[in-house]
Amino acid sequence: MDIRFIAGFGPITRSGAEGLAFWSTAFGLRFDEMAPDYHHAHGLAGANVFGLWPLAQAARATFGTDDWPEDRPVPQAWLEFEMASPEAVAAGEAELAEGGHEILVRAHVEPWGQWTARLQSPEGLLVGLSYLPDFHPELTR
Incomplete structure (x- = not known):
């Protein structure tokens, strides 16, 4: 796989207000x-995005419904690996599937232009392969 960097990471929140209060108060973000x-955390280095993603939105983006399926572990966080291109997202998805991993969302383009494929880690972490053109300004000139 041609992973370039961690595109984003953040906890999946059950309560947006509670999550925001915790991360902004406890850590001063x-x-x-x-x-x-x-x-999104403002100006936090290390990952391109540290985002608080509500569980209902994660469920909708992954399963098309606001309810997380009862037969799956409820994710506590999400992690996205930024890929070199949309083709690399599809190739990474294929590689994961060939390795026996269940792909929850096949490679597709989101309405805002980000290519994404998703699966869930054994720990329940929601993991994405992604390509967001905004993260590659050298290619969009």
């Missing part, structure tokens, strides 16, 4: 609200 109840 500043957040920007990117969508209703979806917050």
